[in-house]
Amino acid sequence: MFKVLRDLLRYNREFLFGTLLVSIILAIVVASFFAPYDEMMTYAVIPDMPPGAEYWLGTNSRGQDMFWQLAASMRNTLMFGVVVAVISRVIAIAVGLISGYVGGKTDQIIMAFNDTLGALPNIPILLLLVFVLRDQMTWPILALTAALLGWTHDSRLIRSVALSLRTREFTRHAAFSGMRTSQVLLREHLPYVMPIVFFTTMNNLIWAIGLEVTLSILGFSDINRPTVGGMIYWANAHSAMVAGIWWWIAVPMVAVVMLFIGLFLLAMSVNEYIDPRSRLARMGA
Amino acid sequence: MNGFLIYVAKRFGQLVFVVVTGVTLAFLIAHFSPVDPVEQTLSLVTSFGATDPRSVEILRASLRELYGTDGSLIEQYFLFWGRVVRGDFGPSLSAFPTPVMTIIGRALPWTVGLLTLATLIAWVLGNLLGAIAGYFSDSRTMKVIGLFVMALQPIPTYISGLTLLIIFGFLWPILPISGGAQLNLEPGMTWNYITSVLQYGTLPALTLVLVGLGGWFISMRSLVSNIVTDDHVVYAELGGVPSRTIFSQYVARNAMLPQVTGLALSLGNVFGGAVIVEFIFNYPGIGKLMVAGIYAGDYSLVLGVTTFSVIAVAVAVFLIDITYPLIDPRVKLG
Amino acid sequence: MSQVLEFKPAVTQAADVLTIKDLKAYYVNDLFGVRREVRAVDGISLTVRRNEVYGIAGESSSGKTSLIKTLAGAIRPPMRVVDGSVNFNFGGNHIDVYAEPDKMKAARWQNLSYIMQGSMSVLNPVRRIKHAFNDFAFRHMGLDRRAFRQRVESHLQKLGLDPNVLEAFPHQLSGGMRQRVTIALATVCEPEFIIADEPTTALDVLVQQDVLGLIKEVQGRLGSSVVFVTHDMSVHAAITDRLAIMYAGRLAEEGPTQAMFDNPQHPYTAHLIASLPRIGDISTRKSLAGRPPSLANPPSGCRFHPRCPIAIDRCSKEVPEMLPSAIGGRVACFRAGEVSVK
Numbered sequence: 001m002f003k004v005l006r007d008l009l010r011y012n013r014e015f016l017f018g019t020l021l022v023s024i025i026l027a028i029v030v031a032s033f034f035a036p037y038d039e040m041m042t043y044a045v046i047p048d049m050p051p052g053a054e055y056w057l058g059t060n061s062r063g064q065d066m067f068w069q070l071a072a073s074m075r076n077t078l079m080f081g082v083v084v085a086v087i088s089r090v091i092a093i094a095v096g097l098i099s100g101y102v103g104g105k106t107d108q109i110i111m112a113f114n115d116t117l118g119a120l121p122n123i124p125i126l127l128l129l130v131f132v133l134r135d136q137m138t139w140p141i142l143a144l145t146a147a148l149l150g151w152t153h154d155s156r157l158i159r160s161v162a163l164s165l166r167t168r169e170f171t172r173h174a175a176f177s178g179m180r181t182s183q184v185l186l187r188e189h190l191p192y193v194m195p196i197v198f199f200t201t202m203n204n205l206i207w208a209i210g211l212e213v214t215l216s217i218l219g220f221s222d223i224n225r226p227t228v229g230g231m232i233y234w235a236n237a238h239s240a241m242v243a244g245i246w247w248w249i250a251v252p253m254v255a256v257v258m259l260f261i262g263l264f265l266l267a268m269s270v271n272e273y274i275d276p277r278s279r280l281a282r283m284g285a
Numbered sequence: 286m287n288g289f290l291i292y293v294a295k296r297f298g299q300l301v302f303v304v305v306t307g308v309t310l311a312f313l314i315a316h317f318s319p320v321d322p323v324e325q326t327l328s329l330v331t332s333f334g335a336t337d338p339r340s341v342e343i344l345r346a347s348l349r350e351l352y353g354t355d356g357s358l359i360e361q362y363f364l365f366w367g368r369v370v371r372g373d374f375g376p377s378l379s380a381f382p383t384p385v386m387t388i389i390g391r392a393l394p395w396t397v398g399l400l401t402l403a404t405l406i407a408w409v410l411g412n413l414l415g416a417i418a419g420y421f422s423d424s425r426t427m428k429v430i431g432l433f434v435m436a437l438q439p440i441p442t443y444i445s446g447l448t449l450l451i452i453f454g455f456l457w458p459i460l461p462i463s464g465g466a467q468l469n470l471e472p473g474m475t476w477n478y479i480t481s482v483l484q485y486g487t488l489p490a491l492t493l494v495l496v497g498l499g500g501w502f503i504s505m506r507s508l509v510s511n512i513v514t515d516d517h518v519v520y521a522e523l524g525g526v527p528s529r530t531i532f533s534q535y536v537a538r539n540a541m542l543p544q545v546t547g548l549a550l551s552l553g554n555v556f557g558g559a560v561i562v563e564f565i566f567n568y569p570g571i572g573k574l575m576v577a578g579i580y581a582g583d584y585s586l587v588l589g590v591t592t593f594s595v596i597a598v599a600v601a602v603f604l605i606d607i608t609y610p611l612i613d614p615r616v617k618l619g
Numbered sequence: 620m621s622q623v624l625e626f627k628p629a630v631t632q633a634a635d636v637l638t639i640k641d642l643k644a645y646y647v648n649d650l651f652g653v654r655r656e657v658r659a660v661d662g663i664s665l666t667v668r669r670n671e672v673y674g675i676a677g678e679s680s681s682g683k684t685s686l687i688k689t690l691a692g693a694i695r696p697p698m699r700v701v702d703g704s705v706n707f708n709f710g711g712n713h714i715d716v717y718a719e720p721d722k723m724k725a726a727r728w729q730n731l732s733y734i735m736q737g738s739m740s741v742l743n744p745v746r747r748i749k750h751a752f753n754d755f756a757f758r759h760m761g762l763d764r765r766a767f768r769q770r771v772e773s774h775l776q777k778l779g780l781d782p783n784v785l786e787a788f789p790h791q792l793s794g795g796m797r798q799r800v801t802i803a804l805a806t807v808c809e810p811e812f813i814i815a816d817e818p819t820t821a822l823d824v825l826v827q828q829d830v831l832g833l834i835k836e837v838q839g840r841l842g843s844s845v846v847f848v849t850h851d852m853s854v855h856a857a858i859t860d861r862l863a864i865m866y867a868g869r870l871a872e873e874g875p876t877q878a879m880f881d882n883p884q885h886p887y888t889a890h891l892i893a894s895l896p897r898i899g900d901i902s903t904r905k906s907l908a909g910r911p912p913s914l915a916n917p918p919s920g921c922r923f924h925p926r927c928p929i930a931i932d933r934c935s936k937e938v939p940e941m942l943p944s945a946i947g948g949r950v951a952c953f954r955a956g957e958v959s960v961k
Contacts, residue, residue: 112302118550119303121598123557124575125310128591131579132318153550210441214561217443218576232443241455249451253444264439516740523693524755525727534754538745614745614788 015269021262025255029078032071037064039072039226051247058247060231061238066251073226074255077212080143080227084208085201087147092154093197097189099155100162111159118152125149126211130220139212139221146211154200158193165189195270202267206260213256228252289610300603307595312365315352315588322584323348326378329582340382344585347375351588369596374589379581385589389571393597395465396570399486400559403493404548410494411501412544416537418502419509431502438499442558446492446565453488461485463567489562496558497551504547508540515539542613549605552598635708636812636844637667637690642703644689657915659685659698661868664941669811670842672835674859674876676852676891680911682868683848687816690846691733692716692723707731709811729759732805734834736817741801742789748800749785756807771807778803778833795826799833806837813838813845819854831858852895856880861948864888867912867922870941874948884950886927889958921952929954 009016037044043063051058057066099110129145130137165171171189179187209228215221216229219237223230231252235241240248326348327341350364351374368374374385414434418427437445454462466472466481512518513536521531560572567573571590578586610616641664646657659682667673677683688694690705705716709730714722735741742751752771760767772782780799789797798818805813815834819827835858838845847859855862855876863873864887872885883889890907909926912918918925924934933953944950 112299116299116302116306119299119553119599119602120307120310121553121556121594123560124591124594125307125314127560127575127579128311128314128587131587132314134319136319206439213441214443214557217561218564218579220579232447241451249447253447257440257444260439260441261436516735517743519693520733520735520741521743521754523691523727523733525724525729526754530754534746534750535743539743542745612745615790 012269012273014265015273018262018265018267018269021258022266025074025078025259025262028071028255029075032068032075035068035071037068039068040224048243048245057251058245060235060248061240061243061245062234066247069226069231070228070251070255073228073231073252074259076139076226077209077228078259080139080212081205081209083140083143084147084150084211085204087144088151088154088204088208089197089201091147092151092200093158093190093193095151096155096158097162097193100159101166101189103163103166107159111156114152114155117149120149122146122149122211123214126215127220130215137221139225142212142215142221143208146208150204150207154197154204157196157200161193161196162189195273199267199271202263202270206263206267209256209259228256288616292610292616293607296603296606299606300599303599303602304596307599308366308369308592309362311588311592311595312362316358316361318352322352325582326584329378337382340376344376344378344382347373347585351375351585369592374592375585377578377586377589378583379578379586385585388574388586389589389593392569392571392574395568396559396563396572398482399489399493399562399568399570400555402486403490404497404552404555406490407494407497408501408544408548411498412505412541414498415502415505416509416532416540419506419540420513420532420536422510431506434499434502436499437495438503440496442492442496442561443565445495446489446562449488449492449495450565460488462488465569486568489566489568492562492565493555493558497555500551501544501547505540505544508543509536512536512540538612542609545605545609545612549602552602552605556594556598634668635666636669637665637846638704638706638708639666639690640664640704640706642686642689642705643701644685644694644698645701646698648697655915658682658868658917659914660689661914661917662703663865663868663870664703665863665870665873667812667844667846669844671861672838672845672847672859674855674862675846675848675865676850676855676862677865678850678911680867680914681865682914683865684816685868686865687814687846687848690716691731691814692720707812728755728810729808730810731812731814732808732810734802734805734813734815734818736820742797744789746788747785748787748789751804752785752807755804759808774807775803778806778837795822795829798822798826798830802830802833802837806841806843809841809843811843813843815845815847817849818847820849820851827854834858852891856895864891867917868914869922870949870951871923872944872948872950872952873941874944874946874950878946879948882946882956883958884944884946884948884955885952886929886954886958887923929957 009019032039041064045055045059045063045065047059047061047063049055049059051066055065055067057070059065060069095110095114099107099114126142126145126149130142133141174183174187212221212227213229213232216223216227217232217236219233221227221230223233229252232249235245235248235252238245238248240246323345327345331341347368350361350368372386376382377385377388380388411434414427414430418424418431421427450462453460461467461484464485466478466485470478470481472478518531518535521535526535556572559570560575562568563570563572564576571594575587575590575594577583578590641662642660643658643662644660646655646659648655648657661682663686675683675686685694685698688698689700692705694700700717704718707714707716707726707730709726712722712726712730714726716723742748749768749771753767756771757767760770762770771785775782775784778799780796780803784792784796784800792800802818818834819830822830831854834845834847837843847855849855859876861874862876862879864871864885866887872879872883872888874884879888880892883892894906907926912922912925918935920933920935920937921927921930921939924930927934931954937953939951939953941949941951942955945956950956
């Protein structure tokens, strides 16, 4: 595994950049644990200060230090994204492996359900949920709902890998030797599926964070809890652009773009690495 | 023709499934609301004063049916379906007493126009560029274009939208950033009005196009570079068939097939993007309606828009799906 | 290994349609810090005469498919020609495949055509068969649309195909039909040279017979030269005039087919022929030890020596040259002719 990482870092520029960008964001997130101010507090520092030596990224009209706000926001937003990604991974892997391995009618039924769920437009449903729950909406509920909506595309990908594995020799050996289905799936198939799981995780993270930020910008989340989308929401609410406080909008936007480009690069470069054609070329077939 | 009919039947069955699932989901969410929408809304309405008591009763009745305070769950479920089928979500709160469907009807053409235009442009342009980049993979120009387009891909909708807003709203104000058309113009098929619509729609459409372009480019390029090693393409090259013919008839036509399916699959996300774009540019479509409805606490409107959009997206997917056999002869005649 | 491409001038005899000299084509890969050179074609020289069916035989990783692709000028990076030349002589029109790509492109289909394996997928699935004929052959025939259509239809009929097949889509035809259509497509311009790459593999035996018969008939009628590649020795026995055996990117032996079957000079040839079942022969077959060598890291000296039943010390140190053999062909073996066929 580590050899793979080392190869990627050394030879693949996209992976390098991606790792770099994501590391910067992660560093900021770690910094959030050492913040000198309570992140929920407002008017803790002088408002509307431009970026400078004392306040690295300036302060906003609510009297919050932009750097520490960003750190806390990134942490919350990333946490949300990770929770969604993890839950939907578990569902996607379970559905994909089982459906692909069992095959036949069961597979068809599961996939029909899969596609039906996937055909639903997510945003209206999530907006309805947000609206209905109002003040009772907490981010775990949102995360759970998003996870329940977001696994369908990836389960298909995993299923196609599982389908091809089903007919391979080692699967037959395992089945003949008396392994139960769950054992076969977990011990024999899972390792093959991991690279594509990594790729889909990156994509899912991007999607989940995008979702969270989208809802927050519209003001549909706990707006007192710092999130990246929330920062933009408050900036809009205080007409930051018009008031000339451009850094209030710029900071979260740039941070989000950095994070997304980083994740995207990681996903693309790993995808190319595991692409069977490039693998064959590397092996010299 | 047999194959075609079977295919349409299957797809229609899927349409039914999706609509049933979506409507049921909307129903469930609405009915497990912890807040009683009826009393909340009614107190708001009556505080406006001077409202026709009959309309208030209609509102109360529809809210009770939609959000379910009468009867058992099953009864409410069927009542809900009755309303969906009739298209009757009752009157809207924020535009009392106008019926929800009327308001949706007014907003719908804006969203349909915006989405159709933007999606088509992004799909066609993205696929075209991707195909050229995939086939003529040594071209320098294509590599540069490719980098540019790919850099756009991970940028989320609101960032692109906000950036365009900032650029054209504050730095270089040559395009309008709010509204669907000039306010004092009479809506109609006049040249003035049409140009105004196009003007106001440019930035929202541009945002959606920028957001969508990257994805199509990347997937098409990857498809094409795979197809290029397919037997029938290699054979055509061995046969000395001219490059242009190979590109259009052997490569592009085959690569289009999965992209059409992909288009159908992407509609759910595209709709989500429209919500954000309409919000940012204050564009009078369904997305903005939904957001405004949420802000105003307009229960019937929000539920109406959600249900409607689920059905609308499902129908759009169905329509795209049934064009597939027209381009892939293996389905029609197989 | 020379980095500079040297296209040696070819000396072709009047009756030679194809001349290959010292051809070397390698896959060169440099990914993630690993450099690999797969020597698929490693120094091959041969000629194919007019009106001749020339077979190329060998196991799966012998490099014969790469040789064919190189012949036809159909190689893509990371594979490239590293040395040597491929020259065609189409009735006085001399073309060096790699030095004169434009002439080569103009000659395609008209002078040189291709029958591929996998008839399943060589035809464009979204277009009717008639378009394939239009795309491949129309511009060479110099006829107007109607005359062209008539010519194609009569050509199809001569090959036992219903002209209505032109209106069909590929997936509507059976595998055997598609292969016949491909043969028709490859021969409609009456080319001087046809490359047939495993055309009968993956077809059932009866269809195989059919297709072989078709190829033989067309070849006889047109007087074209055919290079026929297959690992199936019985097919070679049935259809080829001369036969070349490839092993690990090089030629082991070449000669008149009948003579080779009766009296193989190279131990590998002997093995291939001996493994064919013969009526009345009930002796057990011995299989060769070992596996085909890796083309990235081939054995030293004669590449066959690790598996050769009569290898001597010299075989692992020196590379045997292709020298004239006792049966009127060529062979690359220090102990040529010393193997006996049971």
